[in-house]
Amino acid sequence: MKRTTIFLLALLLVAFTACKDFETLNTNPARSSETQPEFLLANAQKRASDLMYDSYFNGRIGMELSQYWMGTDKTSDGRFLFTNDGLWTGLYSGPLMDLQEIQNYYNRHPDEVNPHVLAVAEILKAWMFHVLTDAYIDIPYSQALKGDDIPQPTFDKGKDVYAGLLASLKKQVDILQNTTAGQIRGDIIANGDPKQWVRIGNALRIRMALRTADVQPSEAKVVIEEAVKNTLTSVSQDVFFPYNLTASTSRFPYNDVERPLVEFAVTSTLVEYMKATNDPRLPIYARPDETNSKYIGKVYGTEANSPTMIGLSRPGVVAYSGSAKGYLITYAEVAFAKAEAAARGMNVGTETPEDLYKAAVTASMTQWGVTDSKAVATYLESVPYKAGNFKNVIGTQKWLALYMQGLQAWMERLRLDIKKPNGDVLFIDPASGSLDPDVKDVPKRLKYPSGSRTSNATNSATAASNIGGDTQAIKNWWDSL
Numbered sequence: 001m002k003r004t005t006i007f008l009l010a011l012l013l014v015a016f017t018a019c020k021d022f023e024t025l026n027t028n029p030a031r032s033s034e035t036q037p038e039f040l041l042a043n044a045q046k047r048a049s050d051l052m053y054d055s056y057f058n059g060r061i062g063m064e065l066s067q068y069w070m071g072t073d074k075t076s077d078g079r080f081l082f083t084n085d086g087l088w089t090g091l092y093s094g095p096l097m098d099l100q101e102i103q104n105y106y107n108r109h110p111d112e113v114n115p116h117v118l119a120v121a122e123i124l125k126a127w128m129f130h131v132l133t134d135a136y137i138d139i140p141y142s143q144a145l146k147g148d149d150i151p152q153p154t155f156d157k158g159k160d161v162y163a164g165l166l167a168s169l170k171k172q173v174d175i176l177q178n179t180t181a182g183q184i185r186g187d188i189i190a191n192g193d194p195k196q197w198v199r200i201g202n203a204l205r206i207r208m209a210l211r212t213a214d215v216q217p218s219e220a221k222v223v224i225e226e227a228v229k230n231t232l233t234s235v236s237q238d239v240f241f242p243y244n245l246t247a248s249t250s251r252f253p254y255n256d257v258e259r260p261l262v263e264f265a266v267t268s269t270l271v272e273y274m275k276a277t278n279d280p281r282l283p284i285y286a287r288p289d290e291t292n293s294k295y296i297g298k299v300y301g302t303e304a305n306s307p308t309m310i311g312l313s314r315p316g317v318v319a320y321s322g323s324a325k326g327y328l329i330t331y332a333e334v335a336f337a338k339a340e341a342a343a344r345g346m347n348v349g350t351e352t353p354e355d356l357y358k359a360a361v362t363a364s365m366t367q368w369g370v371t372d373s374k375a376v377a378t379y380l381e382s383v384p385y386k387a388g389n390f391k392n393v394i395g396t397q398k399w400l401a402l403y404m405q406g407l408q409a410w411m412e413r414l415r416l417d418i419k420k421p422n423g424d425v426l427f428i429d430p431a432s433g434s435l436d437p438d439v440k441d442v443p444k445r446l447k448y449p450s451g452s453r454t455s456n457a458t459n460s461a462t463a464a465s466n467i468g469g470d471t472q473a474i475k476n477w478w479d480s481l
Contacts, residue, residue: 034105034108035101035105036105037102037105037106037114037117037185037186038117038185038186039186040098040099040101040102040105040186041098041099041102041117041120041121041184041185041186041187042186042187042188043095043098044094044095044096044098044099044121044124045095045124045187045188045189045241046188046241047090047094047095047098048091048094048095048124048127048128048241049240049241049243049253049326049328050253050326051087051090051091051094051095052131052326052407053252053253053254053324053326053404054087054090054253054254055253055254055263056084056086057084057086057087057090057407058253058254058404058406058407059254059263059264059406060077060082060084061077061082061087061406061407061410061446062405062406062407062408062409062410063264063404063406064077064078064300064406065406065410065413065442065443066399066402066406066409066410066413067267067269067270067300067413067427067428068266068267068270068285068315068403068404068406068409069264069265069266069267069315070264070265070266070267070297070298070299070300070301070302071263071264072262072263072264072265072298072312073262073263075301075302075303075304075432076435078300078301078430079301079303079430079432079433079434079435079436080430080434080435080436080439080442080443080472081435081436082446082447085446085447085449085450085451086449087132087135087446087449088132088136088448088449088451088452089449089451089452091128091131091132092132092140092144092145095124095128096125096128096129096144096145097145099121099122099124099125100125100145102117102118102121103118103121106118114181114182114184115175115179115181116175116176116179116181116182116184116194116197117181117182117184117185117186118175119172119175119176119194119197120172120176120184120187120190120197122168122169122171122172123169123172123197123200123201123204125168126165126168126169126172126201126204127204127328129141129161129165130161130162130165130204130207130208131407133158133161133162133165133476134211134407134411134476135407135445135446136445136446136448137158137445137463137467137474137476137477138155138156138157138158138161138463138466138467139155139156139158139161139463140153140154140155140156140456140459141155141156141160141161141164142154142156142164152455152456152458152459153456153459154459154462155459155460155462155463155466157466157477158467158476158477158478159477159478162208162212162478165208166205166208166209166223169201169202169204169205169208170205170223172197172201173198173201173202173205173230176194176195176197176198176201177198177230181194184197188241188242189239189240189241189242189328190239196237196239198230199230199231199232199233199237200232200239200328200329202227202228202229202230202231203227203231203232203239203329203333203334204329205223205224205227206223206224206227206228206231206334206337206338206341207329207333207334207337207408208223209223209224209227210224210337210340210341211411211415211478212478213340213341213344214415214478214480214481215477215478215480217344221341221344221346224337224341224346224348225341225346225347225348228338228341228348228349231334232329232330232331232334233331234331234363235330235331235332235363235366235367237331238325238327238329238330238331238332238367239327239328239329239330240325240326240327240328240330241325241326241328242323242325242326243322243323243324243325243326244322244323245257245322245323251322251323252320252321252322252323252324252325252326253326254320255320255321255322255324256320256321257322261314261315261320262314264314264315265297265298265312265313265314265315266285266286266295266297266298266312266313266314266315267297267298267299267300268296268297268298268299268300269297269300269426269427269428270285270286270297271286271295271296271297271313272297273396273420273426274295274400275295277379277382277383278378278379278382279379279400280365280370280372280375280376280379281364281365281368281370281400281403282295283316284316284317284318284368284369284370285315285316285319285368285403286313286314286315286316287313287314287315287316287317288313289310289311289312289313290310291310291311294313295313296311296312296313297312297313298312299428299431300427300428300430300431301428301429301430301431301432301433301434302430302431302432303431303432304432318368318369319403319404324404327404327405330363330367330401331363331367332360332363332364332367332401333398333401333402333408335356335359335360335363336356336357336360336394336397336398336401338351338356338360339353339354339356339357339359339360339390339394340353340390340391340394342356343387343390343394353385353387353390354385354387357385357393357394357397358380358385360394360397360398360401361376361379361380361383361397361401362376362380363401364397364400364401365379367401368403383396383397383421386421389421391416391417391418392416392418392419392420392421392423393421395412395416395418395419396418396419396420396421396426398412399412399413399418399426410442413427413442414442414444414475414476414479414481415478415479415481416481417481427441427442429441436472436473438471438472438473439471439472439473443472443473444472444473444474444475444476444479445472445474445475445476446472447470447471447472448460448463448464448470
C-alpha cells in the first residue's frame, strides 16, 4: 500500500511538471501578451463606424428622427418608442476603451510612445464623446474609461464636455502640426497621414463650435475662424471608414448584398421636397416603387406596416451598398458650416456666404455622384441663397447633404429648427401620433440607458435631475430654438 501511494504521488508530480513545461514551451517569448496600439487603433475605427451606421442606431434612431426613413416592418421607433439603448454601452465599452488602452499601453511602455498615434486616438475619442453628449447631454467624461479605478464615474455637464473636447481637439491639432513622430500604424481612415488628421481635427472643431453658435457666439467665432484655416477643402478629403465587399465582416453594417432590405421606406418628407426642387440626388437617395416606377415616400410616423414594400420607395442602391462609406465628416458639411459662419459675420475667408453655399451644394452633388455641371447649375437656380433667410436655405440643403448620417442630421434639425426656404413646414409630427407622452414633434435627446441606471444608479439619477429629468423632451444646452 505504501509503495502504491508513493507511485501515485510520483505520477502527479510528473503530470504537474509536464503541465508547467507545456505552458512554457507553448509561450512565444518574442510575442507580446499585450495588444499593440496599431491593432487597437484599427479596431476602434471599425467598431465605432459599425456602431454609428448600425441598422438600429442609425436606421431606427438617426435616419427616422431626421425624417429620411420610416420603418415598414415596425413603426414604434418612428413614433419615438426606442427599444435598443446600446449606443452608449457600445461606444464606452468598445472603441472608446480600445483608444484608452493605447494610452494605457504607452504608460506601461514610455519608450515606445508615438505622439501622433496618441493624437489620432484623442481626436477619435472626441468624435465619439461629442456624439454621446449630443444624444444624452450630461455624460461620464472626465472620470470615464478609468476601469476598476473608477467603476462608477460621475457625469460631466454637457457644456463642460464640449469645452473639454474643443480644448482636446486644439491640443491634438497642435501636436500633429508641431511634432515629428513615427508612422501612424493601424490608421484605416486616413492612411496614417498626419496632415489629414489635422484637417479632421479642425473639421470637428468647426462642427462642434457651430453647434454652440446661438448660445456662445463669441467663443464659437474664435474656434471657427482659426479652424477654417486648415481643414477639408475638397470632396477628395472626405473622412470615412472604407467598407468593401471582400467579406461579410468588412461590409457596410446594413447592406443588401445577400438579401433585399425592406425594413425601411424613404419618407414623403424627403421625396416630396426633392421632387419639388427637381433634386438630381433623388434617384440616388431612393429607388422608384417597383410596381409603377414612381418615387413614393411613406408618410412619417404612420402606424400601418407595409413589409412587402408595395407602393413605397426603398432607400437607394448606394445607401444599401456593402461598400458604402461610413462617413465621419465631409467637405460638404464643412462648406455648409463655413457658409453659415460667414452669414453670421465670422471671418472664414474672402468668399461670400452665397459662394460658400453654392460650393457646399456642389460638393454634396459630387459626393453622391452627380457630376453633370449643367444639372447642378440648374438645381442651384431653383434653390437660391437668401441672406435674410440663411438658416432655412442652408439648413435644408445641409439636411439633404447629410443623408445617411442620421445622428448628425437629427442634431442639425434640432439646432436650426429647419423649415423650407419659403417658411412652410418641412418636418411633420408622427402621423399616427407619438408614443412618448412627453414629446409630440421630435425627441431632443435619448434617455439614459438601462445599464447605466442600474450599474451607476446614483450618478445617473443625479445627472437626470441636473438636466431637468430623464425624458426625451429635455433640450441640449446648445439648443436654443
